[in-house]
Amino acid sequence: MRMVEGRAPIVHTKALTKAYGEHVALNALDLQIEAGATGLLGANGAGKSTFLKTLLGLIQVTSGEGSVLGHDIRTEGPSIRQRIGYMPEYEALDPRMDGIHQVRYAGELLGMNPVVAMQRAHQCLEYVGLGEQRYRQIDGYSTGMRQATKLACAIVHDPEMIIADEPSNGLDAAARDFMLQTLDTTVRNGHRSVLMASHLMDDVEQVCERIVLLHKGRLVAEGRIEDLKAIDREYEVHVWGAAEAMERGLLDRGLRVRRQGRVMRVADDRDDVPREVLEVAATTGSQVRRLHTYEASLEDLFIAIMERLGHDVKSSEDLLAGGAPR
Ligand SMILES: Nc1ncnc2c1ncn2[C@@H]1O[C@H](COP(=O)(O)OP(=O)(O)O)[C@@H](O)[C@H]1O
Ligand SMILES: [Mg+2]
Known part of the structure; x- marks a missing residue:
């Protein structure tokens, strides 16, 4: 029997807090994320990457709790990472490898048998549009090809959920469109969930049905984009x-x-x-x-929410250039 899609929460946190020394990067987050595509929004420094890493069990939480696909983020990181594909924000590739070996290696790190990992590497690179370039060394890849390779690494073990940290960062229009379309296809046709962090409203609006908006480590808005727009x-x-x-x-x-x-x-x-x-x-x-x-855009919604928080911003780009407003 197939579960009805989009209902049971796949992420659940309660008073989740992460401090780096004195600095509170995540402040008592109470959150539920449903299956489907969710955009994690917020200015630079809002805590997006930190949040994603805590969900993956890659960094220790300071207090509070959380679960992903039913696994405890404090104690079951390895099980979570078996079931999630993670596309990190920064370079996670070995420039001396070719695409196919990089993706196979990602599979092996997740415990896949080398033969199966190799088969999957071919499929995944094809899926992300790198079928032709799979034997080329990564240090000759464009930014778009590197991002696509990171996505292929993330999906090599056919995870139920993909966590992508700024997937379209640094991409030109064509590569960005392809990346967003691939993520969208993964949700719509592949019936996987995607949680993607981004500071680009258009990207989120293109792929996601729901958003979680963080501001200086706090949850400031959450829900279906359509419902949030209706408020305004x-x-x-x-x-x-x-x-x-x-x-x-x-x-x-x-x-x-x-x-x-x-x-x-x-x-x-x-x-x-x-x-x-x-x-x-x-x-x-x-x-x-x-x-x-x-017809409000997500950008309009973002500005309206920021206005309510007492910040005078004219565009989401304002926040990017200058970091989070005080
Ligand atoms: N390893 C770390 N040590 C100390 N401070 C950190 C570390 N990682 C992130 N921070 C701080 O935590 C805050 C949130 O960072 P981050 O999660 O990277 O935000 P975002 O991904 O939304 O830009 C920032 O103020 C950042 O400087
Ligand atoms: Mg980040």
């Missing part, structure tokens, strides 16, 4: 004439408005906002050309 729904209104007066009229009624020229976005945070918009337009003599619900 807005109407977009295009007007002709007296836009400024209309903005003032809306603000006077206590509506939340962001205006850029003739286009304004009005928060849908009470009953029948469209009616109020039309009423204000009638008093200011503005013509409403268009009025529709605004």
Whole structure:
């Protein structure tokens, strides 16, 4: 019998805390992650890589607890790593090996028999688009080829779940698209789970159904992207004439408005906002050309959450360039 997908949590943590000396990198995380594709978001230094390594049992937690696929992260790291494919953030390849031997070696480290590991290495390299280059030495590979090789190493033992730390880092558009598509295929057709850390909203939106957002080691948002967006729904209104007066009229009624020229976005945070918009337009003599619900992007959602936390950010890139806001 096959389990119904996407229901039982595959990761569970309770008050999970990790400190490096005085520095608290993960602060009392209470979290459940369901099967499927989940994006782990946060600025540089938010604690994403640390979190992934604690799940894999690669670093000791300071306090609290957690489990992955039913295994205790404090005591069952080796069992977890048998069932998870890990694509680390930084270089994990031996430049002197060729692709095929690197991937076979990754399989052997996981306890696979060399013959089976070799067969799987061929399959996996084919899967990540490196079938032709598998006998070339890794130090001649492009960044995209190295990332693909890391993914092949991660899936050599056919894991149920893949943990990918910044999988599209440093990739050009074509390599990035291919990487994201491969991860997406792995979830949709392969019925595997993916937990991917990224600071790129578009990447996460392309692959993931859910997000976990960390900020300075704390959990600040979590859930299905669709549901999180609903919290912040807005109407977009295009007007002709007296836009400024209309903005003032809306603000006077206590509506939340962001205006850029003739286009304004009005928060849908009470009953029948469209009616109020039309009423204000009638008093200011503005013509409403268009009025529709605004399709927020994950980027919009991220900015809205950061605003609520009291950070004035204009884009997710702001956070990347400068590290986490104080
Ligand atoms: N081995 C370590 N020793 C000390 N501090 C660390 C170590 N690894 C990470 N940190 C610190 O912990 C915080 C979280 O780091 P990290 O998990 O790498 O964040 P992210 O992956 O979100 O960029 C950062 O402030 C970082 O400097
Ligand atoms: Mg990281």
